[in-house]
Amino acid sequence: MKAGPRFVTTDLRPLELALQSEVRAFLAEELPRGSYRPGLGFMAEADKAFSRKLGARGWLGMALPKAYGGGERSAVERFIVTEELLAWGAPVGHHWVADRQSGSTIAAFGSEAQKQRFLPGICSGELGFSIGMSEPGAGSDLAGLRTTARKVEGGWRLDGTKVWTTGAHRTDWMITLCRSSEESDRRQGMTQFLVDMSSSGLKVNPIPFLDGTADFNEVVLDDVFVPDELVLGEVGRGWSQNTAELAFERGGPDRYLSTYVVVEQWLRETADLDDEALRLLGRLTACWWGLRQLSLASARTIDEGRSPVVEAALVKELGTRFEQDVLEALQHLVDVEPSPQSTSLFERLLCEAILTAPSNTIRGGTVEVLRSVVAKALL
Amino acid sequence: MTTDLLVATAEELFAELCSHQAVQDAERTGWAPAAWSAIAEMGLPWIGVPESAGGQGGTLSEALAVLRVAGRHGLPLPLAETGLLGSWLLASAGLDVPAGPVTVVPVDHGLLYDGRTLTGTATRVPWARSAERVVVLLPADGRFAVASFPTADLRVEPLTNMAGEPRDTVHFAVPVDVVAPTSIDAEQLRLRGALTRVALIAGALERVRDTTVQYTAEREQFGKPLNRFQAIQEHLVHVAQQAALVGAASDVAGRETERGGGAVETACAKSLAAEAVHVSTRAGHQAHGAMGMTQEYSLHQATRRLWSWRREWGDGAFWDRYLGRLVAARGADALYPLIAGGTAALG
Structure with a gap:
């Protein structure tokens, strides 16, 4: 029988605790409570100026090589910065994708020229990235994608449509997975490209979210030229590169803290907590604490040179369902009919969270897909 | 012994002691004397209890690691009560740790201590019927103190939890000869x-x-x-x-x-x-x-x-x-x- 997921718990060391204090002091200074609208996890606003400040502190691209502007810091240090930003509801939208996964993907598979060109901008907070994976006919089953890349003189011509592309209307680049040749195995013949969002033939159409917000997009690629030097990694190896990229984005604090600020604000606005409220507060505290232990353990594991793919999937499956349960529990407790126009920030955040929470268990790998990842390790 | 080795040793021993039948038998009779002898011989109940107090030495983490193995196998013995709870209380008060199994009365017991005698009824006391002594944490002079009683001096009504583990009702009407102050509350x-x-x-x-x-x-x-x-x-x-x-x-x-x-x-x-x-x-x-x-x-x-x-x-x-x-x-x-x-x- 297989051992299944394994977590070795850890705690923060003195230098790591010092970093935590530094981040908290920075946030208190830059974003005093009440001076900004807290965001829900990585759905928070895009604020390039704020991202640049993080970059200046060395808190973006933390794991990337110093030669390219990175910090060569540990996964645990990155975990610390990330959890503090998310718990604060900081506007992380601009750099989120670039920092979490595009930078790592370029560092892992990119050419020397690509690393020099893109990584410094990611580390400084200058460049924003999007992810061009999903398509109208290819969601969880990504092998069904149909966007094509056709070899031409000096480069490639891309044709097709990407959907659910967060931030495509404001980002600079998109790492796009395309079919570059027809193979009998659907997972073969794929290639990743670095696509300039200002390319001729590339059109971004908003796909308004059900709450009316427009961070979600369709990206139409109509004969978009991508020069050879912007092929990311090896031609035909896109599937395995993409799989590695997905592993980068699972299991972090963003998978259980998306609705945290709603509870914090509820606590801030509630004078007297009755017994039921105290119990709920305690239960949620315990859940966040426990999920954090697992997520932190995974980060430490990465620093020890292992790749906790299954563990990350397990945490994400558990954490994203919990993010939704938080809202349900609050609604059992608090007798309000929340209005998006309420004078109460708690109510406004609750509305926003209720309307967006279904996506938590879908984005970046649905819970169903994650379960199959975990279950395979147990078969 | 490293923790890994300790856990491996406990794993092997508990697997042997906790066959399906052995656990069923213990549930029926309320005690597993041979299993107790086996774990006592290896000192397992007293891990985490200082050697100076009559324990086995070792850390709390090691004791908990062994207890987790006991949980995995459903070991039908007062492992937690004897060492991590009972001996811990006794040692904290400078009292001797006995050689046999010990149990502890859970908090909020409602027992009455008037300075001379302890009276009242404590419920859900694990394995009281088989314990050599029953340990009680008592409020005394605004602080806390430990007292322990030979089970023979108490009246024990045998009850169990849903898993058939003894969770006895213990009736106290006993003189208290020794109350030893402790820093544990x-x-x-x-x-x-x-x-x-x-x-x-x-x-x-x-x-x-x-x-x-x-x-x-x-x-x-x-x-x-x-x-x-x-x-x-x-x-x-x-x-x-x-x-x-x-x-x-x-x-x-x-x-x-x-x-x-x-x-x-x-x-x-x-x-x-x-x-x-x-x-x-x-x-x-x-x-x-x-x-x-x-x-x-x-x-x-x-x-x-x-x-x-x-x-x-x-x-x-x-x-x-x-x-x-x-x-x-x-x-x-x-x-x-x-x-x-x-x-x-x-x-």
Whole structure:
């Protein structure tokens, strides 16, 4: 029988605790409570100026090589910065994708020229990235994608449509997975490209979210030229590169803290907590604490040179369902009919969270897909 | 002995002592004398108790690691009560640790100590009938003190929990010859008791996970093993998640307690353990179908213990309230620092 997921718990060391204090002091200074609208996890606003400040502190691209502007810091240090930003509801939208996964993907598979060109901008907070994976006919089953890349003189011509592309209307680049040749195995013949969002033939159409917000997009690629030097990694190896990229984005604090600020604000606005409220507060505290232990353990594991793919999937499956349960529990407790126009920030955040929470268990790998990842390790 | 070696030794011994039949027999008779002799001979009940006090030495984490193995096997003995709770109390008060099994009266016992005699009735005292001594933490002079009594001097009514483990009612009407002051208070004892249940639950959750993984690999329906069905895989994920979550929580709570804190961590861990019992037993039983409901199949030896242990030393609701008060007293700004920092963030 297989051992299944394994977590070795850890705690923060003195230098790591010092970093935590530094981040908290920075946030208190830059974003005093009440001076900004807290965001829900990585759905928070895009604020390039704020991202640049993080970059200046060395808190973006933390794991990337110093030669390219990175910090060569540990996964645990990155975990610390990330959890503090998310718990604060900081506007992380601009750099989120670039920092979490595009930078790592370029560092892992990119050419020397690509690393020099893109990584410094990611580390400084200058460049924003999007992810061009999903398509109208290819969601969880990504092998069904149909966007094509056709070899031409000096480069490639891309044709097709990407959907659910967060931030495509404001980002600079998109790492796009395309079919570059027809193979009998659907997972073969794929290639990743670095696509300039200002390319001729590339059109971004908003796909308004059900709450009316427009961070979600369709990206139409109509004969978009991508020069050879912007092929990311090896031609035909896109599937395995993409799989590695997905592993980068699972299991972090963003998978259980998306609705945290709603509870914090509820606590801030509630004078007297009755017994039921105290119990709920305690239960949620315990859940966040426990999920954090697992997520932190995974980060430490990465620093020890292992790749906790299954563990990350397990945490994400558990954490994203919990993010939704938080809202349900609050609604059992608090007798309000929340209005998006309420004078109460708690109510406004609750509305926003209720309307967006279904996506938590879908984005970046649905819970169903994650379960199959975990279950395979147990078969 | 390293912790890994200690755990491996305990694993081997407990597996041998806790055959399906042996556990069933112990539930029926209320005691497993041969098993007790075997673990006592190796000193396992007194790990974490200082050698100077008559214990085995070793750390709290090591004792909890062994207790987790006991939980995995449903070891039908007062392992937690003898060492981590009873000997801990006795040693803290400078009292001798006896050679035989010891039990402890849970907190909020309502016993009355008038300075000379102890009277009243304590319920749910684990294995009182087989213990050599019953240890009680008493309020005395605004502080706390430890007293212990030969079981022969007490009247013991045999009762059990849902897992057939002795949880006796003990009637006290005894002179108190020795009351030894201790620095341990009722809250610390409660936390320590909860910590022992977290470790036991962590072990039993591993048992549910392993049993479910194995059964669903072997059992075939509709022409293929159960574990090939997505609906069943969801159950596997849930039992694996809960075992991982409580296992981690148990480790961290033990580590922090060993460092002198651990209140927040233990409370979080016990809260999570209670919910984990619910999720894991539901998924585990569902995946087993009717087979899991039979006495001859061993799943129930883990699940009945889980249902019992979650209630002992405070169920989830108790610890949720405890945590909720800690958070509420400090306010919204302190919430995340508490989640990230635990007891150390209480200041």
